[in-house]
């Protein structure tokens with residue numbers, strides 16, 4: 001499915017923005033990445049963009065993982081059904097999250113003390129927390145094939161940014177965090193201290209505008225690290241439409257949520 005076609009169908013549904021979606025879609029098509037691991041799916045918007053890219057290159061599979069008991073409106077299943085892309089995705093929901101899914105996956109793929117890697121691309125987009133996502137990086141690395149890509153969303157996000165709006169993020173209580181843990185971007189630290197120092201990872205790129213970081217498991221090659229402020233000319237029309245769509249989505253969603261709460265009183 002062409003990018004413009006899937007973009008128009010997903011208009012306004014969080015979380016991935018049009019610019020990052022375009023990047024992801026183009027990467028999958030250009031590098032022919034057919035086995036994808038997505039950690040953190042929410043509404044399945046990024047999942048749908050990636051599935052559309054798989055359809056464009058003739059097939060593949062996304063293994064997508066989220067938390068059991070989290071519900072999203074629309075759900076990933078609804079979005080995949082509506083766009084006709086369900087066959088490209090297997091969804092797993094885990095009680096304690098994706099680190100235990102990665103445990104199971106490593107155990108399943110281990111023969112004679114060697115874990116057979118399975119994925120060409122892994123995208124980490126979950127709680128944005130050092131312990132969980134630092135661990136997820138090392139676990140996902142075992143499953144990522146040579147020359148595969150590892151992408152992190154929320155490179156510069158901090159818990160302090162969310163502090164005014166809520167008390168907890170993805171089950172992590174803000175009050176339990178130290179000042180440093182509140183104010184230092186955890187994903188930034190995972191990328192700078194774990195990914196960058198890992199001998200297998202090179203072609204490190206940080207995209208501050210889109211808040212993404214990407215690295216390639218191309219071990220043995222000279223390490224490069226670049227900061228890219230603009231990848232391409234942005235599709236301003238699509239961005240404005242996306243922003244309006246997100247506003248409309250939240251208006252409808254909040255109204256629906258409010259009427260559900262009112263009904264319970």
Ligand SMILES: C[S@@+](CC[C@H](N)C(=O)[O-])C[C@H]1O[C@@H](n2cnc3c(N)ncnc32)[C@H](O)[C@@H]1O
Pocket residue numbers: 014015016039040041042043044045046047065066067070096097098099125126127132170
């Ligand atoms: C920002 S959303 C993902 C957005 C999605 N990748 C997209 O761009 O459309 C983060 C997701 O991570 C999930 N999540 C948070 N902590 C998790 C964990 N420990 N294990 C699995 N999923 C988790 C949340 O339930 C939420 O759906």
